[in-house]
Amino acid sequence: MGNLFYTRGQRVFNVVNHVILIVTGITCLAPFVNLLAISFSASAPVSAGKVLFWPIEFTLSSYEFALLGGKFMRAFFISMERVVLGVCTNMVMITLFAYPLSKSREKFRGRNLYMIYFVTTMIIGGGLIPTYLVVVKLGLLNSLWALILPGMMPVGSGVMLMNFMRQMPQDIEEAAIIDGAGVFYRLVRVLLPLLKPALATMALFSIVGHWNDWFGGMIYMQSPDRYPLQTYLQTLLTNIDQILRLVGTGDYNLIVGMINARTGRAAQLFLGAFPMLAIYPFLQKYFVKGLVIGSIKG
Numbered sequence: 001m002g003n004l005f006y007t008r009g010q011r012v013f014n015v016v017n018h019v020i021l022i023v024t025g026i027t028c029l030a031p032f033v034n035l036l037a038i039s040f041s042a043s044a045p046v047s048a049g050k051v052l053f054w055p056i057e058f059t060l061s062s063y064e065f066a067l068l069g070g071k072f073m074r075a076f077f078i079s080m081e082r083v084v085l086g087v088c089t090n091m092v093m094i095t096l097f098a099y100p101l102s103k104s105r106e107k108f109r110g111r112n113l114y115m116i117y118f119v120t121t122m123i124i125g126g127g128l129i130p131t132y133l134v135v136v137k138l139g140l141l142n143s144l145w146a147l148i149l150p151g152m153m154p155v156g157s158g159v160m161l162m163n164f165m166r167q168m169p170q171d172i173e174e175a176a177i178i179d180g181a182g183v184f185y186r187l188v189r190v191l192l193p194l195l196k197p198a199l200a201t202m203a204l205f206s207i208v209g210h211w212n213d214w215f216g217g218m219i220y221m222q223s224p225d226r227y228p229l230q231t232y233l234q235t236l237l238t239n240i241d242q243i244l245r246l247v248g249t250g251d252y253n254l255i256v257g258m259i260n261a262r263t264g265r266a267a268q269l270f271l272g273a274f275p276m277l278a279i280y281p282f283l284q285k286y287f288v289k290g291l292v293i294g295s296i297k298g
Contacts, residue, residue, distance in 0.1 A: 039063070039266035046263050062267035066236070072271070074225065075232035078144070079211060082228055086148045086210040087203055090157070094202060097158035099187050102165035122155050128219075135220060146220035147213070147228065154209075157202045164198040165191065204280075211276060233268045 033053050038046055042057035050056055066072055097118070105111050126134075131150055140146040168191065176186045192199065217231030227235070 035266045036270055038263055039270050041263060043263055062263045063271070065264055066233075066268050066271055071224075071232060072229075075227050075229040078226065079229035082144055082147050083207055083210045085144070086151075087206045089148055089152045090154055090206040091199065091203060093153045094158040094161050095187070095192070095199075097153065097155075098162035098165055099191070101158075102162045118155050118158070132219060141220060142222045142226055143220075144226075147210075147216045150216075151209075154206065157205055161195070161198055161202055164195055168194060207279070208276060230272060233272050236264075236268055 030053070034051075037051050037053055037055050039062050040055035040058055040060070041051045042059050042061075045051050045056035100108055101111060101114060101118075103111065135141060135146050135150065138149075140149065172190060172194070173186055176190045181190065212230060214228070214230035214234045217226075217228045218234070221227050221231065224232070224235070
């Protein structure tokens with residue numbers, strides 16, 4: 001009788017759980033589908049409020065507007081370069097940060113002082129103006145490194161990776177020491193391969209952070225030709241009404257009648273989000289494992 005009740009209760013729970021998850025998924029997905037439908041619709045039905053989840057008077061004019069003049073692709077490749085360099089820099093720094101601080105105080109004297117120093121930087125920041133002055137003094141203004149070096153050591157990610165490393169069984173590294181492995185060999189060839197889920201999680205955080213940042217490009221890039229994609233899209237979003245009023249430029253006149261500010265913004269927002277949507281499924285399994293690895297004791 002008890003097993004029967006448990007089976008029925010489990011079935012009811014599964015049904016309710018699935019219903020809640022489906023409703024939550026639809027709630028999260030509906031705004032994005034609406035945005036996509038608006039981006040592929042003509043301006044008239046969008047202005048009339050007729051577009052919900054399917055395009056009306058299908059057109060690619062909003063995407064032509066975003067890609068006009070080659071500025072989008074230039075900004076896209078600048079962002080890609082920033083993501084590659086920034087993620088590589090971040091991963092090296094957080095690894096070099098996490099490995100020594102994952103040791104006990106007996107093995108690493110002064111560990112607590114280093115932790116206090118780094119954690120303090122998470123609570124008390126230098127501020128925008130001092131950071132900007134440092135970038136100017138270093139001659140990095142209008143350089144891609146101005147977007148990378150100020151955030152090259154994400155302490156929060158380093159602390160997370162340190163906690164992941166502390167969960168690893170000590171026997172693994174001790175066996176490598178007995179075999180005569182050096183410090184860097186133990187780190188690169190022994191520990192890091194076992195921490196792929198955690199590293200993928202940190203890399204995902206870094207990718208999203210670099211890709212979505214638009215403010216850094218706004219204050220550190222003096223020329224619009226050096227803007228990363230999100231900064232370019234932000235300027236396009238804020239000035240789209242003025243751009244759509246331009247007269248006398250043939251390329252714009254071909255498409256200006258088919259779009260308005262709302263359809264143009266929808267297309268640009270989708271273009272900015274698409275790369276992250278494309279890579280997330282490949283990192284999702286590592287991301288999930290990375291979030292729970294800290295709860296597994298060796």
